[in-house]
Amino acid sequence: MELLKLPEVSPKELFHLLQDLYTKSRLLYLLKSAVDLGIFEYLEDYKTSKEIARRIGCEEVSLECTLEALYKVGLLDKKLENGNILYKNSQIAQIYLREDSQYSYLIPIKDMFKRLEYWSDGSILKDKKVVEEGEFFSEVVKVMAEECKCWELQKTVEYLLKFEEVKRARKLLDIGGGHGLYSIAFAMANKNLKCYVFDLPQVIKVTKYYIKRYRVRNVYTIEGDYYRDDIGRNYDIVFSSYNPGGKDPLVIEKIYRGLKEGGLFINKQRFPLSQDVKDVLDNIEWNFLEFKRCKKEKFRYSFERSLQFQDYLSFLEDIGFEILEVVRMKDILGYDLDRDAMMIVARKEG
Structure with missing residues (x-):
């Protein structure tokens, strides 16, 4: 029965x-x-x-x-x-x-399947894989380069050129700039601008490849670790794209000191605000790997000391930035692929 x-x-x-x-x-x-x-x-x-x-x-x-x-x-x-x-x-x-397309998305697609291998191996939930930051990011930035050149880079630079400070800038730091395509694009848009890409030595090898590929003369590289090393001075602009260090108070203070009075800090950043099933899956994937030196936080795109959105805005103002604009990347790009992505433009006050 x-x-x-x-x-x-x-x-x-x-x-x-x-x-x-x-x-x-x-x-x-x-x-x-x-x-x-x-x-x-x-x-x-x-x-x-x-x-x-x-x-x-x-x-x-x-x-x-x-x-x-x-x-x-x-x-x-x-x-x-x-x-x-x-x-x-x-x-x-x-x-x-x-x-052979200029906008080929095949490398990111192949990387997607590479990441799916972690999901098919249930042991990753028990034993995290420990990776060295330089080796990891030197591979990741190649994928990020092929992703951004398909739409986001062009729309970002187009949007930022509305600021007079960007048009007349002479010295830009691309902190954690990885592939360097943003610096290359800024340098193409402003022939009088010298752009400096700051990143780990292993990553800078990738940067130099793209500088050579696009034949730009006014883009330079600086090898270093922005958590530990000096980043330089007298920049008109410091630009950061999806660099988790851009949410670290200690790094932000370095950026403030590195800017000229009236200089801009432009930070394209992910702040994990939403929590639907895709976001939870992103959190899981974020925790598949562990870095040797940098301590990750539980939520995606966050490291130790990373500020959440409102705390980040308050900190900028507390140390002397005037926030000029906060815009969701979906409004710049015209589609909502990543609701957590924001761009914050702030000016160093005198």
């Missing part, structure tokens, strides 16, 4: 959740397969599934279903011609999913 007894609660919600997760997981790994097979490289123009299958050495029926799924999610366009179904890259795939 136990077999005829219904459970106390219907499994509907669980089944719907599992089906949704399973469908999205399959789509994600289908995208990985498409990238690995180079499907988007061959679909600049309309082609049949048979042509693509022959080109990449794939079974035609499975490939036809793959192309149809990619069409359904907006990554391919489709048309019927002479009784044949043809596919080609949608505009978004042509721009972001091809190796």
Whole structure:
């Protein structure tokens, strides 16, 4: 008789959740397969599934279903011609999913799957992996470079050029500047500006690669640890992009001393305010790794001494900054990918 007894609660919600997760997981790994097979490289123009299958050495029926799924999610366009179904890259795939595109997003996509490996290994929840900061960030900044050049860098620089102080600046410090693309962009926009990227020695090797790649002459590097070393003086601007040190009171005091009177501290920063399921997952991922020297806090993007948003604003004013503007990055970018991201522009008062 136990077999005829219904459970106390219907499994509907669980089944719907599992089906949704399973469908999205399959789509994600289908995208990985498409990238690995180079499907988007061959679909600049309309082609049949048979042509693509022959080109990449794939079974035609499975490939036809793959192309149809990619069409359904907006990554391919489709048309019927002479009784044949043809596919080609949608505009978004042509721009972001091809190796030779200036805005290729393939490196961040591949990094996403690398990070998913931590999730598939349940032992990471028991035993954190300890990493050395220089080695870790020298790899991370390569991914961040490929991400930011696809939209955020251009929109950020465009937005900041409304400030006269940015237009007439002559000396900028990009603290924890990593890849250096922001300095490179500022230097391109203002030919009279000298930009200095300050970061760990291992990271600066990556910075120098991008300086050479974009052939800029007015971007320089400074090797050091901004927690321990002097960062220099007489800057018109100190710029920080998603650098957790930008929330550390000790680092902020260094920045204040390094600025000229009337100079700007521009901090593009994540302050973890929201707590939906994505945010909780980000907190988990943040805690997968532990650094040898810098002590992380429990919540994402936070280290020991990191100030939360309101405390951060109060601290800026307490040490002598005038806050000129606080803006959510979603309002600059035009989309809401990271609700925690803010940009704060503050001026050093006399």
